[in-house]
Amino acid sequence: SQTIHQWPATLVQPVGSPLSLECTVEGTSNPNLYWYRQAAGRGLQLLFYSVGIGQISSEVPQNLSASRPQDRQFILSSKKLLLSDSGFYLCAWSGRTSGRAGSYNEQFFGPGTRLTVL
């Protein structure tokens, strides 16, 4: 079965410090990968998505970046955190193709990372 891991679970960082959040997927290959941010009581904001190794599409050209060094690894980074970067970060994957109706466009989410920038 497929699993998705995120770490760390929580993180408190000072303004101006760097960031690295990691997401790995097991049990599947060639997944589409996504990074979302969720502010308190808000919906999900898509930050980045990737359809393959080294292929990153950015939705929010701010001080965040993403990389996909391996097929099932997705990393979210920042060189200098801002207060506004605080939030709940979620990684998700979806399958490329499927013959099963239930998996078409279905996304599987990791447990999330709670980031607080002080």
Added chain:
Amino acid sequence: SQQGEEDPQALSIQEGENATMNCSYKTSINNLQWYRQNSGRGLVHLILIRSNEREKHSGRLRVTLDTSKKSSSLLITASRAADTASYFCATPRSGGSYIPTFGRGTSLIVHP
């Protein structure tokens, strides 16, 4: 970009009652999905309904889709305290896109 919007933003009911949440969207879609998020956790996929379907059931969940009104509803019957969570609808960003966009969600509280 395509985005569904849930209504109401918050819903508070007693255990055993039914809970109905609605989702409206703007452009044509080929499928719509509902997700659930427990506090502080990731989202969990509940159900997907395709544009050629009008109604779908999964346990105590019933989802309807009205493409003429560009709306969907999620009904939870005989609610339980464990149903307390936020519920999101997700629609593809554009026809056929594999990237879903999410609304702000409906926060459901079920009182025991």
